[in-house]
Structure formats: structure tokens, C-alpha cells
Amino acid sequence: MIANPILVPRPEGLWCEAGRFFIDPVRAVDRALITHAHSDHARPGHAHVLATRQTLDIMAIRMGERFAAATQAAQWGEMIRIGDASVSFHPAGHVLGSAQIRIEANGQVIVVSGDYKRRADPTCAAFEPVACDVFITEATFGLPVFRHPDTRDEITKVLDVLARSPERSVVIGAYALGKAQRVIRALRDAGYDRPIHLHGSMIPLCAYYQSQGIELGDLRPATVESGRRGDFSGGVIIGTPSAIADKWSRRFPDPVVAFASGWMRIRQRAKQGGVELPLIISDHSDWDELTATISELNPQEVWVTHGREEALVRWCALHQRVARPLNLVGYEDEAE
């Protein structure tokens, strides 16, 4: 084990003594470095926040302009000195603006990857491998049963349903930040060019993505006032995970309830959620991506946080790697 690590777990989050900051703290702190804008990583009330421009923008959209007393935007790869530590932000490939944070102090390099994925995603910058002594990895899908299929195949399932039952509509549940935009973009890439209707809460985020140059095509609010019921026939509606479960989705004609998530790999999960059309689309790494990333980076140590830590630590042991679970509290399985 590395002696005197420059990051240590505390109840608030990962603490860097050299720079006197927390990474993704779950409570309000003086100085926070934030990997990405998902709500379990990005919380309001900190005095100073350092994050990428896009993460700061999204936090403002979700929490209001005054989510922090002071903010600072990090450029990709820019070395920033904080106390005795130097930090830099590198794309994590998770959602728009998501970053890994590289921290160097006392001759040690630790990379906090936050949430990440390795496969191509046109809605955010691709993961960049960063050499390090300690790699802190997530383990949301850290079991060998999780292997995400090709996103295009999953999107084809939606188009198949629409082709087969043109009188029906497909209501896709998707996390409002990242997943929704990725699904829309994948539909567009697959050639679907009709207007896509959105749950109201998603409109600002989608508009922001579009302002960042990510083409999402014709998006419209999915309010019944804005269109007659029949207008949704053969259409795609994107709703939040909670909205698709309640009566919101019943306003659409004979909806096929779909859900875009890595959890959809497990049949019973889909069934329990009342999902007719599971779409295995995830913004997290699957088992192969997690293990391949560890092998590729070849760090001295692997620290495992939120998710199935035990299995990934076991895998490391089987491959003669030093690994330990971080046991951080407060990071949920995102509504992924």
C-alpha cells in the first residue's frame, strides 16, 4: 500500500490535505473540485467550486446561478496549482463536461475518474487515459454480468417497434442529464428525423447541449396542449425515469414503455420496472471497460468506489493487482 496517500476518504468526501480541497463532496465545504454535474457528485452550497465550464454551466441550470459562492472553470489538461497540489481535468467520457481529476502532490499522482465510460459518445469528449500511481475507479456495473451491447443495436429496437406498430408511441425513460441527449443523438444518427417530444424538465438541458454544438434535431415539449393525442402516434417521447412510471406516460397513444439504462441488462429489473422495451444504454463503464481500463493504466494501486466494489477488488486480486474499496458514502447508483 502507498504510504501517506495524498487523498484520504472523509465523511464529506475524498480529502486532499496538500490542496485543502474535497473532490465531489457530499456536504457543503469550503473548496470543492467536481468531476461532473450529476447530483450525487455536484451539490450546492460550497464556497468555492472548481470544475469544467460545462459542468459549471449545467450546475447553474439545475441548481440556479447561485449554487456556489465562487466558481472557477478548468480547461482540459490545464495544470492548476492549489496549495501544495497541482490538479488538472481530463475528459471522462461520461456526460457533457464530465472530467477525471488528476492530482499531484508529494511526488504522487492520483486520478479520480468520477464516473466514466470508454465507448464512443458523440455528446461528450472521449475518456482520456491518464497515467497515475493510484487510479480511483467507479464500479457501478462492476460485475462480470454487465456487458453493454452496441448502442446502435439498442436504438434499432426502438425503430423496429415504430416500424411494426406505427399507431403506437415509444416513451423512453432516460436520465435527464446525459442519457436523454445521448439517446436522442443516437436516434438521429440512426436516421430518425421526426420531432422528438420531451418531458418539460429536460428541455433546458437539451437546449444547453445544442448550444454546445451537439445536434439533437427537432425537439418539442411533450405536453398534450402542444399537440393533439394523435400527433404522438409513431413518435418518440423522452421522459424522466420517474415520469415514465407514473401517469404522465399514459397521455400518449398506446405507449411502449422503454428505459435506457445499464440495469436493463437484468431481465427481472426491467420487468419489475414495468419496462416493455429495455434499452441497455449506459454512461458508465461495463465490466470489460472497467477491467480493460485498469489493465491499460496499470497503476500501482486501484481504489474502488461506488458500486460493486467487492467484485472489482476480487478481479484485481485475481490479476495480482493491489486494490481496495474506498467505502465512500453518499454516491448512489444513479438512475442510470
Add this chain to the structure above:
Amino acid sequence: MHAFSRLLEALVLTPSRNGKLDLVADFFARAPDPDRGYALAAITGDLDIAAVKGATLRSLAAERVDAELFALSYDFVGDLAETIALIWPSSSTEATPPLGEVVETLSRATRPQALKLVTQWLDTMEPGDRYALVKLATGGLRMGVSARLAKQALAQFAAARGTMIAVEEIEEIWPAQTPPYRALFAWLEGRGTRPSGHALAPFRPVMLAHPLEEDALATLDLGAFQIEWKWDGIRVQAVSDGGVRRLYSRTGDDISTAFPDLVAAMDFEGALDGELLVGHFDGRALSIGSFSDLQQRLNRKSVAPALLRQYPACLRAYDLLVDGPDDVRALPLAERRIRLDRFAATLDPARFDVSPVLNAADIAALGQLRADPPHGLIEGVMLKRRDSAYLAGRPKGPWFKWKRDAMTVDAVLMYAQRGHGKRSGFYSDYTFGCWTDDPSAGGVLVPVGKAYSGFTDEELKRIDKFVRDNTVDRHGPVRVVRATADFGLVFEVAFEGLNASARHKSGVAMRFPRIARLRFDKPPHEADRLATLKQLLR
């Protein structure tokens, strides 16, 4: 396989009945034969391949990843087949074999072969297909759809092709269809004719009788029953159906090859229930052979022509189950009997006749019929309610058998009395006795029963003469017949059972005794001891 595994997944996830119907009907439209047929069998529960054990696959999967990783995964997923399907590392993706190929190959394979095949397939399949394969190969495949819905989907599938076929029509012919249902699909697609509603010449479960309890005799409404002899031959079902002829044992075994002579004569459309016997035709009627004649024809796979000539098989018909195109089992026996008589009249009289209906005015007369059957192969009487439908198995109430038992004892004639009616001129009612002990040791005869039947008219005359010649005393109408250790007439007496009786000096009472044989050849001291008789007490 892939289309099938997609169907399997979609059925699990589709909540609405109509949605399931559409999925299944759509599958039938897209999948070729025999894949769709096996999928249909999977839905209706008619596909049962348990080629591989789930535990075996589990340990193979655990070996491929790591036992601990497998355990953690299984814990998370919750379903063994799904865990195996998801965790199995695929080495390459090749085109998955079609469902039909998987099913047919697995059903032919030995267990070790099956395991090898399954692991090879798992290596190259995607997880959804692996899940379907694991469920299929371990015999745990449940589609979550009822058989009724599957048939509705078939009707919907046919309707989409312009063939209007009611679900009921499909259900009617369903029992005779077998996977992969090619003829059924051809019919539904308008390419073929309606498949036969029944497999040709099928066996129909035989109706059996309950033994008649003697306490039930008193309350038996004899008038409601048709009475017939119960033959001790081979109960068979002769079925001839669209050119297919089958002779079945009462358990449904096909015994046609052992009786080619009878099968050749089954020139009818229908199904007969009856007794297979050996019978010689004398130009007017069948004369039934003995048990030893019948034995010549039993337990033979094939038969020599000489045997066929010497011991010709015939069928004494009891019942008609199918009359031409009509299944008549639900009709009352009385109606079936009318049909049977008509049916049998068209058959070869050298091979077929109908079991005669007997008459018995009361229970006593019935007992006498039973005690005095006209043929050695008759083992009693049958009582069948005239209103009884032909039901499978042994329903309680409609049919009874009242078998004659084969208990016999040698007893000595002691007293004789004149009979009634046409026998009034003869001493035809007899009392006989057994020895209390060896006569040389002081044993004496005590009466054990009375009989007035079982002998032929010829025999009656001989007994009558013996009585008259050897009367040693008279008590009113009763003559005491000479019976000593060395002189007397011995009867072999048959009876149905024995009761302990305080009213009789012997302490026993015979039920339905009758004279089975006259033993003029036997000295009385060789007749049975009372102790022998008492051993038969239950």
C-alpha cells in the same frame, strides 16, 4: 434461436394480453418451420428436453470466470440461468443455430454429448440466446403464456393470411398434433388440409369395473344394469381408422403383430372394446376355445400359419367406442349397445361376435348365473348400468364385476332333496360334509354346505341314481345318503368364499357353493378335513 430468444424476452416484458398475442402471432409469421413449431411447443409445455443439469452449467460457468465472481453475480442477478447466460464469456460470435436444430440435436444427444454441444453453443451465442438455451437445455423453459393464448395466436396468425379458423377448431384437433406441427401450420397458412383431429387409430383409455361388494348386493337396483359374462381372455381394444388398424391391450400396448388374423378381419371404421379369445366358427356361431387354446396365442411376437389355423383369434365385443366417424363414448350404454349390434352385424362372423346380454330376475338368479357359467373361461358376471357413458379408468358406480372365485374343496354327499320345476323329479339339492378328523381316528362328517347347481343334466341323472340307490334314512323330503370312509360320493365343490358361522355345526358357511366336478373315482376318506376348509376363512 435468436428470434426465439427475443420472443421469450418480449413475452416476459409485455404486460398486456393483446401485446402477447401480437408477439406470438408475429413470430409464427416470421419464423420458418420447424422453429416456430418448437417455439409453439415451448409455449404449450409440450417441449421437455432436460439434457443438461443446471448445476453442471453453473460450475462450468464458475470455472470460466471465478467462483467468487460467479457467486457475487448470482447474488445480484437472482436467477441462475440468467446469471450463466450473462456471465458466460463468449469467444466469438457465430451465427446461432436455429431453434429447430438445437431442439432436434439435443433430443438425440446423450448426456455427455449434450453438455458438449451446449457449452459450444454458449461460447458463440449472445446473452439472450444463451438464456433461452440454458432454460431449454435444463428443462426449465417457461414462456409465461397460456396454451389457450398460443392457440388464439395461431388463429390470429391464420386470419392475417386470410384463413379464417376458429380457436375452437384448432383446439379440437390440437390433441393429435405433435411438435413441430408442420401440418398444422400448413393448414393455418392455407397450404394444407385440416389435419386429422386424432392420430390415426389412437388408443382410448379403457373403462374398468369395480368388484361388487357383497353387502351392496341387497341394495343393488339390478334392473338398471346390463348383465354380461366376464371372460378370462385378453381385454382388447380393436381400432380401425382410415386404413390404420391397431389392436391394443387394455393398458394401451399395441399387440397387433401377435394377432395378424384378427387384425386382417378388422374391416371397419371404428373402435371396439372386447375380449380376445380363440374361437372356431362352425358356420353359425363361434365356439370359444379353452384357456390352454388361448395360451397358444399369448406372448408371441409373430405367429406361424399353422398356429393361426389351429387357434384362430376372435373378438367377443363388449362395447362400441367409435362408430364410423362418431365417438360414441358419451352415449348411454343402452344406445351404444344398439349401435354395437348393428355394427357387429356387418363384421366377419368367424372373427367377431357380441357378448350376449344375460337375464337375471333377482340377485339369487344372478348368483346362479355367476356360479354356473357355461364356459370354463368365464370368471363371473359383469354388471353395467344401461345409462353409463364409457369413461376412462375405474369410475365408482357404473360398472361392477362379480367374479366367481376358484376356491374348491372335496366334500362327501350326505343328504339329498328333490328340486323344483323341471328338476322336481330328481334329487337335485345336495348337502355335503367334510371330516372333523381322519375317519380312521374317529373323525365324522359334518355338513359344510348345500348346492343345487354346477352339474350338467347328464350328471344330475347319475347323482339322482346314486341317491336313490344309497338312501339309508328319510326325514320327510330329505334322504340320508350312505357316506362312510370307504363308500360314498365325493363332490369337488367350488364356492366364492367362506364365512364363520355360529349357526352351522361346522362353524363355517359357504358363499355360492356349486358342484364343480363329480368325483366317483375318489374314496370318501380322501375328502377334505374341516380344518382345511377353516384355513380358507379370512
